[in-house]
Amino acid sequence: MAEQGVPRQTKASRQRKIVDHLGSVAAATAAELAVLTEVSPMTVHRDIDDLARRGILRKFHGGVSVLPTTVFESSSEFRMQTRSSAKNALAHEALSMVEPGMSIMLDDSTTVLALARLFGDVGPLTVITNYRQAIEELRENDDIRLIVTGGQYSRTHDSYIGIPDHTSVESYAVDIVFQSTSTMGTEMTYHQEQDIVLMKRAMLRSGARRVLMMDGSKVGRTSLHRYVPVSEFTDVILTDDVDPAIVAQIGAQTTVHLAPMRH
Template sequence: MRGGDEVRASDLVRATGASAMTIRRDLSDLERRGVLRRIHGGAVGLPARGAQLPFQVRSETHVEEKRGIGEAVAAMIPDGSSVILDDGTTCGAVARALAGRELTVLALSVHLAAVLAEGGDASGRGIRVLTPGGELNPGELSWSGHRAVRDIEDFRADIGVLGVCGWDEESGMTASTLQDADVKKALIGSSRQVVAAAAAEKIGLSAVFSVCPSSAVDTLATGRLSRERRLWLEQEGVDVVCCA
């Protein structure tokens, strides 16, 4: 089973002759070993280190956790603020919670820009949505490259909302691609306050490309964290907000 491949539990029952209970138990065991991730009705193969699951697959996982994170981050952002919003499905939940607010937002993917723009009205009141230039990445529909980095660096944000590929005690925050790492570094450098939005599963993982030390992030909004992980983040000066 390769990274991103999806299998339905019902198909496994038919193919193996095993009971549904046995299949669920085996899938749970493989999830604990880091081979796959359980999703509703089945499982999806996890990618190798340095890669990530397709956008559509990620958008269907941890939906309630991401909704809570999105609402928590939105509550931290005062009306009238300027915001840089990173790409990714958790930042998509932030976008949904911000739609219709009196804000200026530099949205780093088409997905985010579309969600935010739907919250405006014909009078022009509400959210003002900007996008950078640069190369549009297939699948993610996010911008990257030197043009995108330059446009982010030219934007002065009160708050930068940072998506997370991986974040562990030893490496700090990391990204799956060099291009994404460059975009995230520009976001951090252009923001007075940096808020990371991440499902709890991302904490304790490490991707390939360095983004920043943990101390560069002011606040983390996440799900339920172990006491150990919360402790090392707080020791680095990160304010941890658990939304579950």
């Protein structure tokens, strides 16, 4: 029910305003969000509870946040709205590695999702993924043989994650695995969540060619869990805004491809 004296606005538009605001600040209080959305504290608390239940934001003592930390990853829904130009640049560079008839495995990163959206121009392909968004993107493409793998559904990641031994991931041998992860240094890659690390490792072992796609905002940082050394990837695609000295250090361990950002 609309509040007295406040023009009726949809719940979705109000929550979008909250998420957009949190994307530009480290954190905010419920009182600040109530002022921002021009609704009562009770209404904004309901919005916060709903967004937290869906895994879009995190509540902590004194406030809420959507930004990733060294311990928690942002939700899939939030990540899909960030760094889109960088993801598109990485996707177009990665597409040059894909040929008709290949078998390809995709992880649950929104960076790799940008690549999946380009597969309509390539086919036929066999694509294996645990990411619901990629499944939705590819399921009606007659040139794609789509195989879904994983386990329990994660609302935060919008994907199916299970103990590798209990999934079918390690039974596949594919031409290319495409992945992204939370952060990387010059020698090691990282992710905030251990169950995601285990799933990504299992997927990585399935690929003859193993490609990591990383935009500049993820480079030179760490997260809670070590994933795999950079040298485990046959190829690393970086956006061209990464420091050349860091590119050179990564290039000493694997083949580096630079994706030009479209300004």
